[in-house]
Structure formats: structure tokens, C-alpha cells
Amino acid sequence: MPVSFDEQKELGAQHAQFTSIDWPTWLLLVLCTFLLLIIATMGSSVSLWFSVPVLALLMTLHSSLQHEVLHGHPTSHKGINELLVCIPFGLFVPYRRFRDTHLEHHIDERLTDPHEDPESNYLQLGDWEKLSKYKRRLLLMNNTLAGRIFLGPLIGMSSFYCNDFRLARAGDHSITKAYLLHVLAMLPLMWLLDQEAAMPFLAYIMSAYLALSILRVRTFLEHRAEWEVLNRIVVIEDRGLFSWLFLNNNYHLVHHLHPGVCWYKLPAMFRANRDRYLLDNGSYYYPNYRSIFARYFFKAKDPVPHPMSCSGKWQTAKAAEQ
Secondary structure, eight states: OOOOHHHHHHHHHHHHHSOOOOHHHHHHHHHHHHHHHHHHTOGGGSOHHHHHHHHHHHHHHHHHHHHHHHTTOSOSOHHHHHHHTOSOTTOSSOHHHHHHHHHHHTOGGGTTOTTTOTTOOOBOHHHHHTSOHHHHHHHHHHTBHHHHHHTHHHHHHHHHHHHHHHHHHTTOHHHHHHHHHHHHHHHHHHHHHHHHOOSOHHHHHHHHHHHHHHHHHHHTTSBOOOSSSGGGBOEEOOOSHHHHHTTTTTSHHHHHHSTTSOGGGHHHHHHHTHHHHHHHTTTOEESOHHHHHHHHSSSBSSOSBOTTTTSHHHHHHHHHHO
16 A cells, blocks of 8 residues: 655655665766776777767766765765766766756755746746847757757756856856866866877767767756646656666656655655655656657747746745745
8 A cells, every 4th residue: 555645755754864885876886987987998999989879878877876976875975975976077067066056956946947946948038038039949949859959958058157157257156166176177087088098089078968968858858837846847757778877867756855865766666656646746747758759859848938937926926035
């Protein structure tokens, strides 16, 4: 018999707090880091047609492991965890900026808010109306899965860097420190690639971009604009390659409700109380990623302007927050 939802939340807290040594995460961290170093430094002994996509898959997995680390795995020590993923194989995103923005994203009441949720893909209606026709078309393309895969990394990282630059210029020294640490951590990786790898650096950058594209498949419909908070968070009941690369973060509602629970426990937690999870998120559900590709590869799932941003209820709520 399924436990109650409150009991399930309590169970999640217990799983997060009282686990023994997190062997699956430890082993995956060691294996992923080892394979990244091997593939990146194999040089001309392996075809780029093999090494570029394999490296991209490993970078995707490494990003998912960084996500586990920022949520407190595999140890309870923040500094040790950061050291385990400090090598910036994916190049583009400083770990501390990923950590800080993602934890801010986990303030669930702000999910999808264009100004409050750093991972939102929506714009306020007023901001949308100020854009040129060219930028509007670009963002509309970005709201299809194909656009998100091919254009999403470029659009997303441009916005990310511009926002960080504004914050740093305004005096947020934590951002400047995050980028300095990122550059310092990148130096030994660049030296290793220069000394040991015949793999062209441009090919390595292509792998890093491809990894960002794969990650855009995960984030494409993780959240939608809804008044009820839990209705905003998806469940994708996939157990294939994407689920492994994303470390079961496709069970996204379960992760948001139990952010401290290890990646390998999320599917069982969902199955134990499946009906209640789907009831609470308004059946925002897909059976697998194949169905998402079939439905949204050339079709936009959402409008770019936040659907609620022009309503009186939204404006009243925003005014009350201020």
C-alpha cells in the first residue's frame, strides 16, 4: 500500500540524512573523470567521429554529477564535494555559478518567474514587447526542441554571461571569484590538452557545445507556467540513455520535493507513490524522451512571454512581494 504524501516527503528527508557511504556516486565520479581524461588525451589514436560524441556524453554525465554534488553528495562536506568536480571539463559554466543559480532555482514558489528564477526560459510580457522582430523569431525557434538543441546553448550562455557581467559590475564579488576559480581550474586541463592530446582544441569545444545541447533536452520542459507550484514540475518516466545521462533528474518533481535524495533512489520513490505524485503535479507527465522528440522537435511547447505575466492576479502577487 502506498504511503501518504507527507510520509513520502519524510522518507525522502530520511534518505537524504541517514545514508551510509554513497558508493554509487563515488564510483560514477571516479569512472566519469577517468574516462574524460582518457578520451580527451587519446589524441590521434581514435577518430574524432568517435571521440567528439563520446566526450560530449561524458561531459553531460559530469554536469549531472556536478548537480549531485551541489545537492550534498557524495559527502556531507561542501569543500570536498566541490573538489571532486572542480575540473571544468565542460568549459562554459563555472561550477560555483551553476551551484548558486541552481539552488536559487530551487525556491519552488519562484519557478518559471522570468525575474526570480535564474533557469526560466520565459520573458515578462513587457520585455518581450521591447524585442526586435529578429530576436523574437530567434526566441520562438528556441522554444522548439530542435531550436533548443542547436541554438539553445548559444542563446542561453549569452544571456547567462551578460547577466553575470551586470551583477559583477554592480559589485557582486562572489561572481568575480567564481569566474577566477573557474579559470584557475581550467589551466591544468588546458595544459594537459596541449601537452598530451592530438585532439584539436576546436574539436574539444565542439564536444562541450554538444554536451550543452544534450542538457537542453533535459531542461526543455522541466517546468511550465502554472498557478499551482507543483503543477509546474514535470515527470518523465524514462529509464533509457537520457535518464542515465541526467542521473534520473527526469523524475523532476520527485527531485524538487526531495532535493537531498541521491539520484539512484528517485525512480523507486516515484514508483512507491506514483499516483499521488501525478495527482499533485496535475499529470504533467511524459512516458519517455522519444515521445517528447516526436511531439516537440519542430513545435514550440510554450510561448516565450510568461503566460501569467499580463494577468491582474500576477501583477497583484508581484506587487505584494515587493
